Amino acid sequence: MGIWNFRIEDPPFPEMTVTEILSLPETADKTELYAALLPQVEAVIAGEDDLIANLANVAAMLKSAFDFHWVGFYRTLAPGMLVLGPFQGPLACVRIPFGRGVCGAAAASGQTQLVPDVDAFPGHIACSSLSRSEIVVPLVAAGETRLVLDVDSADLDAFDATDRIALESLVALIRARHFGG
Numbered sequence: 001m002g003i004w005n006f007r008i009e010d011p012p013f014p015e016m017t018v019t020e021i022l023s024l025p026e027t028a029d030k031t032e033l034y035a036a037l038l039p040q041v042e043a044v045i046a047g048e049d050d051l052i053a054n055l056a057n058v059a060a061m062l063k064s065a066f067d068f069h070w071v072g073f074y075r076t077l078a079p080g081m082l083v084l085g086p087f088q089g090p091l092a093c094v095r096i097p098f099g100r101g102v103c104g105a106a107a108a109s110g111q112t113q114l115v116p117d118v119d120a121f122p123g124h125i126a127c128s129s130l131s132r133s134e135i136v137v138p139l140v141a142a143g144e145t146r147l148v149l150d151v152d153s154a155d156l157d158a159f160d161a162t163d164r165i166a167l168e169s170l171v172a173l174i175r176a177r178h179f180g181g
């Protein structure tokens, strides 16, 4: 398996010269999947300066690799307020105050929230009734939560330390690229 496959297909515009294809091993082992995914995330975001474009592609890459029910970002766009950013999945709540729900808890505390059963989490915001478990990783730079990565599963207890470590590493790549490390 090569990390990169490039396909050049008679580009209609000069700037559209390369189609990037995600390359993943054929395995259900999430440690292996994350190990293959993270260098590709790093390479994709290295090639673009725009944060929104990069968050959109990261959400797409996570959705492709794991088929999560919902995966995406909320950004801090006003003090104490998260606003929906690029995502893949069903329609989502747009604004979440710090301290509300799982995303708000991650944003307010600056700590990853791993929730095996969302119905047991006080104040969980049910954007989708199908969500059963959730992990939210905040990106903290200079002491401020700038955005959170939110991943929801339709299965109970879908996330563990492997997801936490890999998703925290992924968020660290975004921090290094866009928020001065």
Ligand code: SME
Pocket: 070, 092, 093, 096, 100, 101, 102, 103, 104, 123, 124, 125, 126, 127, 128, 131, 134, 150, 152
């Ligand atoms: N469940 C989240 C809200 C965001 S959606 O799941 C996309 C929460 O409690 O923060």
